[in-house]
Amino acid sequence: MASETLLVAGGRVLRPDMRVTEADVLVDRDAGRIKAIDADRSADRDPDVRLDATDGLVVPGLVNAHTHVAMTLLRGYADDKPLDAWLREDIWPAEAALTPADVRAGAELGILEMIRSGTTAFADMYFHVPEVVAAVEKAGVRARVGHGAVTVGKDDPDARDDVEESIAVAREYDGAADGRVRTAVMPHSLTTVSEPLLREAAAAARDEGIPVHFHANETEDEVEPIVAERSTRPLSYADDVGILSARDFLAHAVHVDDSEIDKLSESGAAVVHCPASNMKLASGIAPVQRLLDAGVTVALGTDGAASNNDLDLFGELRDAAMVGKLAADDAAAVPAAAAVRMATQGGADALSLPGGRVEVGAAADLAIVDLDAPHLTPQHDLVSHLAYAARGSDVRHTVCDGRVLMRDREVLTLDAERVVGMARERAADLASRTA
Numbered sequence: 001m002a003s004e005t006l007l008v009a010g011g012r013v014l015r016p017d018m019r020v021t022e023a024d025v026l027v028d029r030d031a032g033r034i035k036a037i038d039a040d041r042s043a044d045r046d047p048d049v050r051l052d053a054t055d056g057l058v059v060p061g062l063v064n065a066h067t068h069v070a071m072t073l074l075r076g077y078a079d080d081k082p083l084d085a086w087l088r089e090d091i092w093p094a095e096a097a098l099t100p101a102d103v104r105a106g107a108e109l110g111i112l113e114m115i116r117s118g119t120t121a122f123a124d125m126y127f128h129v130p131e132v133v134a135a136v137e138k139a140g141v142r143a144r145v146g147h148g149a150v151t152v153g154k155d156d157p158d159a160r161d162d163v164e165e166s167i168a169v170a171r172e173y174d175g176a177a178d179g180r181v182r183t184a185v186m187p188h189s190l191t192t193v194s195e196p197l198l199r200e201a202a203a204a205a206r207d208e209g210i211p212v213h214f215h216a217n218e219t220e221d222e223v224e225p226i227v228a229e230r231s232t233r234p235l236s237y238a239d240d241v242g243i244l245s246a247r248d249f250l251a252h253a254v255h256v257d258d259s260e261i262d263k264l265s266e267s268g269a270a271v272v273h274c275p276a277s278n279m280k281l282a283s284g285i286a287p288v289q290r291l292l293d294a295g296v297t298v299a300l301g302t303d304g305a306a307s308n309n310d311l312d313l314f315g316e317l318r319d320a321a322m323v324g325k326l327a328a329d330d331a332a333a334v335p336a337a338a339a340v341r342m343a344t345q346g347g348a349d350a351l352s353l354p355g356g357r358v359e360v361g362a363a364a365d366l367a368i369v370d371l372d373a374p375h376l377t378p379q380h381d382l383v384s385h386l387a388y389a390a391r392g393s394d395v396r397h398t399v400c401d402g403r404v405l406m407r408d409r410e411v412l413t414l415d416a417e418r419v420v421g422m423a424r425e426r427a428a429d430l431a432s433r434t435a
């Protein structure tokens with residue numbers, strides 16, 4: 001039997017080199033891959049499924065390369081504090097009360113929000129990971145998930161258990177949901193996990209061929225203790241413990257010096273830039289143009305919804321371009337195309353996941369952006385629009401792995417009303433338990 005086809009018809013297409021061309025996109029639904037990009041619009045007149053892209057731009061599904069998806073339940077729970085106080089005084093105590101059912105509700109809410117804003121893949125560091133996996137499976141998106149392990153403030157057996165759980169979860173779920181779920185070993189950060197346990201996480205990940213994902217150089221407060229204690233910069237310490245390889249990816253890299261930028265480019269480890277979180281927590285401004293100039297793979301992440309406070313990657317695109325210029329004191333820094341690359345190719349490459357490019361043979365992970373809107377008129381340059389003017393709510397259809405997840409702004413894989421109702425209920429209950 002011939003395999004089923006999906007035709008995304010009548011639109012324009014953003015190609016990997018950032019050119020925009022008129023074409024239909026033909027998808028092999030069984031393989032979940034792009035079969036043809038057809039400028040003549042004659043590839044398949046009778047597809048099994050058709051999506052109308054008239055007045056639309058077909059772009060790669062966006063990649064949210066660093067989040068804590070279930071933190072949607074803590075959106076607006078605690079704001080206007082720096083990282084350390086925010087985590088210790090508000091977030092960690094609330095998270096201690098989160099049940100698996102809460103994480104499921106928060107994950108479904110976050111994934112609903114991501115599908116609606118054109119994100120088809122994300123990296124998630126959290127706990128009760130089986131619930132995140134179940135939500136990803138049901139929603140039809142892709143993710144690289146892991147259990148975030150923290151060892152500070154714990155006695156030895158508890159600390160070891162947390163890291164071992166991170167390793168066990170990474171082993172168990174890699175390849176779940178027909179391969180849409182991949183994993184990483186996720187020690188929380190260089191200052192919240194002890195050196196021996198960082199080394200253990202690194203060794204296990206290396207043995208399994210699984211990446212390591214962690215937070216690094218987010219605030220000055222995280223850099224100073226490492227420099228004071230070890231007389232070396234945090235990323236050289238990360239390299240020394242074995243978590244800076246071409247497979248690994250780290251969030252933030254705000255406070256990095258030239259020697260650390262060199263380490264990143266030599267190792268091939270990727271950086272996930274989270275501009276909104278860095279601004280909101282006043283963590284600082286990452287030197288994104290310098291990272292790009294050094295050849296570092298840079299992706300974009302929202303971070304959790306409690307430090308952003310949404311999961312709309314279009315916001316990150318705009319913030320990355322804006323703040324990148326400010327950091328470089330140069331309006332030519334982080335131009336629109338560089339920001340769009342980070343949100344697409346950079347994300348897929350950082351997470352070693354398929355997608356990120358609309359080209360023949362690539363995974364059929366797509367977002368169709370509706371251009372028929374006052375704020376997207378006129379259309380001199382669509383890459384500029386993606387970076388500076390479009391928003392998540394402009395996304396009309398979302399496709400992942402060849403499957404339509406949202407059609408005409410209606411999400412097909414999750415019951416939006418039920419998901420929102422459940423999240424409201426769980427969040428209210430959580431607030432009453434932690435009050």
Ligand SMILES: N[C@@H](CCSC[C@H]1O[C@@H](n2cnc3c(=O)[nH]cnc32)[C@H](O)[C@@H]1O)C(=O)O
Binds near residue numbers: 095127
């Ligand atoms: N097993 C750990 C949980 C770690 S999950 C990952 C953690 O990262 C936290 N987090 C969220 N945003 C940030 C950030 O910007 N920097 C550092 N940690 C963050 C998040 O709240 C969550 O606690 C424990 O027992 O505490």
Ligand SMILES: [Zn+2]
Binds near residue numbers: 066067068304
């Ligand atoms: Zn984070």
